[in-house]
Amino acid sequence: MIAGRPLLQVRGLRVHVPGPDGRRVDKVAGIDLEVGENEFVSIVGESGSGKTLTVMSLCALTPPGVGITGSAVLSEAGREPTELIGAGPEVLRSVRGARIAYVFQDPLDALDPVRRCGLQVADAYAAHSRKSRADAAAAALRALKRTGLPDPHRVYEAYPHELSGGMRQRVALAAALIAGPRLLVADEPTTALDAQSRSQVLSLLDGLRADVGGLSVLLVTHDITLARKHSNRIYVLNSGRVEEVLGHEGGFKPVSAYARRLFSADPSAHAPRTRIPV
Amino acid sequence: MRRWIVRRALAMVPLLVGITLVSYAVIRLAPGGPVDAQSEMNPRMTAEARQKLVEIYGLDRPVYEQYLSWAWRVARLDLGRSMVDGRPVLEKIAQALPVTLGVNALSLVIVFAAGIPLGVWSAVRRGSAVERGVTTLTLAALAVPAYWVALLLISGLGVGLRLLPVTGLQSLEHELLSPFERVLDTARHLVLPVFVSALAGTAVVARFMRASLGQTLTRGYVRAARARGLSEHAVVYRHALRNALLPVITLLGLSLPGLLGGSVLFETLFALPGMGRLFYDAVNTRDYPLVMGVLVLGAIVTLLGNFLADLGYLWADPRIRTAHREGTSR
Numbered sequence: 001m002i003a004g005r006p007l008l009q010v011r012g013l014r015v016h017v018p019g020p021d022g023r024r025v026d027k028v029a030g031i032d033l034e035v036g037e038n039e040f041v042s043i044v045g046e047s048g049s050g051k052t053l054t055v056m057s058l059c060a061l062t063p064p065g066v067g068i069t070g071s072a073v074l075s076e077a078g079r080e081p082t083e084l085i086g087a088g089p090e091v092l093r094s095v096r097g098a099r100i101a102y103v104f105q106d107p108l109d110a111l112d113p114v115r116r117c118g119l120q121v122a123d124a125y126a127a128h129s130r131k132s133r134a135d136a137a138a139a140a141l142r143a144l145k146r147t148g149l150p151d152p153h154r155v156y157e158a159y160p161h162e163l164s165g166g167m168r169q170r171v172a173l174a175a176a177l178i179a180g181p182r183l184l185v186a187d188e189p190t191t192a193l194d195a196q197s198r199s200q201v202l203s204l205l206d207g208l209r210a211d212v213g214g215l216s217v218l219l220v221t222h223d224i225t226l227a228r229k230h231s232n233r234i235y236v237l238n239s240g241r242v243e244e245v246l247g248h249e250g251g252f253k254p255v256s257a258y259a260r261r262l263f264s265a266d267p268s269a270h271a272p273r274t275r276i277p278v
Numbered sequence: 279m280r281r282w283i284v285r286r287a288l289a290m291v292p293l294l295v296g297i298t299l300v301s302y303a304v305i306r307l308a309p310g311g312p313v314d315a316q317s318e319m320n321p322r323m324t325a326e327a328r329q330k331l332v333e334i335y336g337l338d339r340p341v342y343e344q345y346l347s348w349a350w351r352v353a354r355l356d357l358g359r360s361m362v363d364g365r366p367v368l369e370k371i372a373q374a375l376p377v378t379l380g381v382n383a384l385s386l387v388i389v390f391a392a393g394i395p396l397g398v399w400s401a402v403r404r405g406s407a408v409e410r411g412v413t414t415l416t417l418a419a420l421a422v423p424a425y426w427v428a429l430l431l432i433s434g435l436g437v438g439l440r441l442l443p444v445t446g447l448q449s450l451e452h453e454l455l456s457p458f459e460r461v462l463d464t465a466r467h468l469v470l471p472v473f474v475s476a477l478a479g480t481a482v483v484a485r486f487m488r489a490s491l492g493q494t495l496t497r498g499y500v501r502a503a504r505a506r507g508l509s510e511h512a513v514v515y516r517h518a519l520r521n522a523l524l525p526v527i528t529l530l531g532l533s534l535p536g537l538l539g540g541s542v543l544f545e546t547l548f549a550l551p552g553m554g555r556l557f558y559d560a561v562n563t564r565d566y567p568l569v570m571g572v573l574v575l576g577a578i579v580t581l582l583g584n585f586l587a588d589l590g591y592l593w594a595d596p597r598i599r600t601a602h603r604e605g606t607s608r
Contacts, residue, residue, distance in 0.1 A: 097507030109498030124506035
C-alpha cells in the first residue's frame, strides 16, 4: 500500500488506564496503523472506541496515569526515524508542533483565554526556533494570513473570546502548522463548529495541504461523510481494536457487521431522502 | 468601561450608609450605655449627675436624631470624641492603627508570598512527596487553633529558650538603643505575632492556589500549548499559572479589610496596643462614637477592597473587559 517506510508506522499500540479496582484497563488494545507521506487517513468509531486516546498517545498528550506501550515510528524523508512511544521529554517536545501537530475539537478550549491569539501562534513558532520575538510575530502574522482570516492584524491582537468559532479554529490551525509539521492530527476539528464553518475549515485544510506540499492528515471523526469525502484510508475502531481498514479503491464499502452498522448511521447513506410530514 | 467604574464607585456610597445604619442600630440595641458603664461602680454618682451626663452626650434625644447628627459630623470627616476620655476618636484610632497595620501588612505579604509558591509547587508536583508534605502541613496549620500555637511559641521560644521577646513592640531599654538596634529590636518583637497571624492565611492561600492551578492544568489550552511543543515551563507558568491566579485577585481583595481589624486574642496574648483591643474596650464601655468610628473605617476598607478586586479582574481578564465594554454585564 505504501512504498518504503510510511511517515508514521504504529505497531501494537496499547493504552491502559488504572481501573476502579486498581487493575489496568486496556482502552486501546493493540492497534496497527499507518499514515504515508501526503496521505489523508481517518479514524472512525463510536464514542469510547479509543480513537482520541490512540492519537493523543503518539505525542504522550494523554492525562497523567495513562500507560502507553507498543511502537510508533515517525520517519520523514531524509530524516532519522524517531520512536515516539517511551521517548523522553526533550524528544517529545521537539516532535510536538514541529513534526506532528494537533488541532482539537473545541478551539475555544484549545486557546488560552487571557493571551492574545497572535501571541499564541507566535509562541508555537518560537518554541522551535531561535529567532527573535519580532521574527516570531511576523511569522505568526503570515500564518494567520495563510488561513484566510479576513483581517489578520485584528485577529493577532484579539483574545479568543472576541472571535467566532470558525475564526478560532483557523487561529488554532495557524498555530499548529506554523512550525512546519509533516503530520497533522485533527481530533474532531469540526464537531464544535456550525455547518458553514465546518465545510470552510475542511476546504481550508485541503488548500493548506496543497500550499505546503506534502502534509499528511490523521483525522479522528464521528462524521462518516466527512471521512469518506477526504480520506485515502479509513480505520474503523471498535473497543480499542481496529475492526476494519477501508481503502479508497474499495469505495469504503464496510464488510464487518460493526462497520456496516456504524456506516448505516451515516445520513448520507440513505438516499433518496423523503420528507417527513409534520 | 470608564462609566462602569464610576458607577461601581458611586454604588459604594449607599452601601456605606446602610452599613452605618445597621451598625448604629445594633450597638444601640445592646443593653447598657456609656453612662451606665461610667457610673455603675461609682457610689458617689447621684441621679442628677447621671441625668447631666445623659444630656451632655445627647442620649436623651430620639435615636434617629442622634444618628443623623452623628452622620452629619462624619460626612464632614469628624468622627467625634470618645465618651469615655473625651479624646478625639480619630486620635485614638491613629494611635492603635500603626501597630495593627504593621503586624497585618507584614503577615499579609507573607501569606501571599509564601502561600502562592507553596500551592504552585504542590500542584506541579502532584503525587510526589512534596505535595504530600505541603498538604499535611497546610492541613495541620488550619486544624490547630492559632492561639494555641501562639501560647506554645511564647512558652517555648520566648520563655523557655529566651530567643524572642513575647510582649509589646519595644524592649524597656528601647530608647537607649542606637537607631539600627531599635529597628532590630522592633523586628524581633514582630516575629512571633506576625508568624502566628500569617499561619492560617498562608495555609488557606496555599490550598486555594493548589486547587486552582491543579484544575487549570487539566484544561484544553494547556494540552494544546504542550501539543505545539512549548516547554513545560512555558506551559505551566505562561498559560496555566496566569489563569489560575485570576481567582486569587478576589482572595487578595477580600483580605484587605483584615489589615485594619486586629485580633483581640493575639493582641492580648502578645500585649500589643492595637485595633482589636481598642474596639473591644470601646464595645465594653459602650463608647458609641469610638465603636462607630472603627466600624466606619472597617466598612470603607472592605468596600474599597472589593472595588479594587473588581478593578484587578478588569485589568487581568480580557473577557471581563469585553463584557463591560459591551455593557452586557451589570
